[in-house]
Amino acid sequence: MKKIILFFSFLFGLLPQIAMAQRTRLAAALMDDSVLLTSNFNGAKLTMFGAVQLAGDTNTDIVIIIRGPNRQAWITKKSKIMGLWIGQKRVYFDAAPTFFGVASTRPIDEIAPKDTQSLYGMDALSQLNPHQNALSKQELEDFKAAFVNVREKQKLYINAPKAVQFMENGLFRADIKLPDLTPPGLYTVKVMVMKNKRPVDTTLQSFEVTKVGFERFIFQFARDNTFIYGLFGLLLALGAGFLSARLFRRING
Amino acid sequence: MEIYLPIAEMAVNPWLMLGIGLIVGGVSGLFGIGGGFLLTPLLILSGIPAPIAVVSGASVSAAASMSSFIPQWEKRALDLRLGLTMVTAGVMGVTIGSIIFRWLSMLGFAELVVRVSYVLLLGFIGSSLLSESIKTIKNAKNPKILKRSKSNIGYLLPLKMRFPRSKLYISILPPIIIGFVIGILSAIMGVGGGFLLVPALIYIVNMPPSLVVGTSIFQVLILASTTAFMQSTSNGGLDVVLSSILIIGAVVGAQIGLFFGRKLRGEQLRILLGLVIIALTLVLALELFLTPKDIYTTSSAGGGL
Numbered sequence: 345m346k347k348i349i350l351f352f353s354f355l356f357g358l359l360p361q362i363a364m365a366q367r368t369r370l371a372a373a374l375m376d377d378s379v380l381l382t383s384n385f386n387g388a389k390l391t392m393f394g395a396v397q398l399a400g401d402t403n404t405d406i407v408i409i410i411r412g413p414n415r416q417a418w419i420t421k422k423s424k425i426m427g428l429w430i431g432q433k434r435v436y437f438d439a440a441p442t443f444f445g446v447a448s449t450r451p452i453d454e455i456a457p458k459d460t461q462s463l464y465g466m467d468a469l470s471q472l473n474p475h476q477n478a479l480s481k482q483e484l485e486d487f488k489a490a491f492v493n494v495r496e497k498q499k500l501y502i503n504a505p506k507a508v509q510f511m512e513n514g515l516f517r518a519d520i521k522l523p524d525l526t527p528p529g530l531y532t533v534k535v536m537v538m539k540n541k542r543p544v545d546t547t548l549q550s551f552e553v554t555k556v557g558f559e560r561f562i563f564q565f566a567r568d569n570t571f572i573y574g575l576f577g578l579l580l581a582l583g584a585g586f587l588s589a590r591l592f593r594r595i596n597g
Numbered sequence: 598m599e600i601y602l603p604i605a606e607m608a609v610n611p612w613l614m615l616g617i618g619l620i621v622g623g624v625s626g627l628f629g630i631g632g633g634f635l636l637t638p639l640l641i642l643s644g645i646p647a648p649i650a651v652v653s654g655a656s657v658s659a660a661a662s663m664s665s666f667i668p669q670w671e672k673r674a675l676d677l678r679l680g681l682t683m684v685t686a687g688v689m690g691v692t693i694g695s696i697i698f699r700w701l702s703m704l705g706f707a708e709l710v711v712r713v714s715y716v717l718l719l720g721f722i723g724s725s726l727l728s729e730s731i732k733t734i735k736n737a738k739n740p741k742i743l744k745r746s747k748s749n750i751g752y753l754l755p756l757k758m759r760f761p762r763s764k765l766y767i768s769i770l771p772p773i774i775i776g777f778v779i780g781i782l783s784a785i786m787g788v789g790g791g792f793l794l795v796p797a798l799i800y801i802v803n804m805p806p807s808l809v810v811g812t813s814i815f816q817v818l819i820l821a822s823t824t825a826f827m828q829s830t831s832n833g834g835l836d837v838v839l840s841s842i843l844i845i846g847a848v849v850g851a852q853i854g855l856f857f858g859r860k861l862r863g864e865q866l867r868i869l870l871g872l873v874i875i876a877l878t879l880v881l882a883l884e885l886f887l888t889p890k891d892i893y894t895t896s897s898a899g900g901g902l
Binding site: 382385494524526562563571586587593 | 598599600601604606607608656657659660662664665667668671713825826829830833835837838840844845849851884885888889891892893894896898899
């Protein structure tokens with residue numbers, strides 16, 4: 345609560361300065377600058393506050409783009425060969441956002457046309473970089489759309505048309521849900537003020553999603569000491585098998 | 598309640614994973630097989646990325662077979678000489694099988710070969726186990742025509758060797774070939790191979806039934822351990838948090854399975870195993886013919902896997 349009050353006093357302090365300027369201006373801040381992946385991590389809520397000078401315009405919208413780190417990815421399509429589902433085609437992406445969230449005051453398609461969306465990186469589809477392949481343009485588009493579709497089902501690519509809400513005096517608040525699958529890394533948050541289908545002001549923020557404690561230790565150890573980690577995993581399995589056999593023999597008498 | 602997996606980078610329900618471990622361990626202890634052929638598909642069905650599921654399968658098979666191996670070892674209910682012969686050939690088979698698998702993937706036939714051979718092989722083994730056991734039970738009422746047809750190939754081939762524990766004096770070629778073929782198949786199909794080994798030991802090697810489970814579990818233990826270690830170091834898919842949960846379920850399940858295994862007769866066990874294998878064959882065969890629920894599958898959320 346203290347945090348929220350602090351935020352508001354910070355934002356209200358900005359308001360007169362924003363009002364003095366003749367053009368639309370924007371200020372925004374995230375409630376937290378890190379999300380911790382602990383052992384009971386089951387998703388998180390990202391909250392952002394901001395203020396925008398409306399300058400008499402009523403047709404102003406806020407669009408927030410949250411982007412996870414880029415990673416390599418692939419998508420496989422199963423197909424029928426001679427009546428059996430045994431075929432498969434795979435498309436690799438050199439880079440695809442691990443997370444891509446669009447939060448806005450209205451449905452994004454009402455705020456800006458498709459080409460503006462891809463120009464300003466407001467849709468996940470334009471962010472996918474397929475690896476060189478022999479597919480036709482149409483086929484490639486189908487694969488990209490299917491990839492976005494799968495990620496939307498996993499809640500990793502999200503479209504939240506009502507997640508940004510104006511309060512009063514040009515203040516706004518946004519709540520975005522991060523799913524349990526949220527990958528670690530540096531996330532960027534771009535806030536855009538949209539007027540007449542074009543962005544008139546933007547700010548850029550970032551936050552970090554990190555593994556902590558035991559989870560972080562396991563992850564780093566597995567990556568840095570592959571051989572020892574593999575051996576440890578095997579000994580753990582064999583040891584558990586051995587112990588249980590001993591234990592149950594004692595119970596069975 | 599959910600628990601976060603550091604390598605898989607996702608949250609799972611630990612009770613569900615414990616339950617899966619219990620079932621797989623139970624099957625493993627009851628029939629003396631690794632259970633990897635059940636675990637890997639079950640994990641993939643519950644949303645675990647395939648590379649993680651495959652390594653977990655091998656790792657849990659190693660734990661479960663260790664747990665069932667100890668009591669067999671203490672009762673000396675295995676033929677170590679025959680087991681070692683087969684394991685040596687088996688490890689060579691795994692190595693060559695991995696090369697074949699890489700070659701098949703390069704040509705784009707891996708999926709086709711794996712799935713069709715699974716259905717054919719499991720269907721054949723399941724139905725022959727079932728029909729043989731039913732015949733045995735029927736014939737038990739009519740003792741005059743007992744004794745099922747067994748192969749005598751081991752007595753005909755050269756390079757004979759004495760296996761005192763099994764009271765066999767047979768050619769070492771059948772055990773070596775069986776071990777080698779199972780090694781190849783387990784590398785290609787990603788399974789321990791116990792479900793293939795049990796009938797092979799009974800019908801081809803003519804091993805005394807009391808030694809079959811112990812000898813087969815010995816082979817599975819070594820092959821699963823080799824596979825688990827090789828896979829976790831080569832693709833880094835081992836999630837110790839996930840496999841710990843699965844292993845706890847599996848080792849308990851294995852003991853429960855062993856307990857019930859002792860109460861059942863050999864034919865009954867074989868009928869049960871036959872039914873399990875036929876059920877799995879039907880599921881896999883249906884998957885070939887029915888339109889899949891998800892035509893598209895993607896890499897894991899964090900990329901890489």
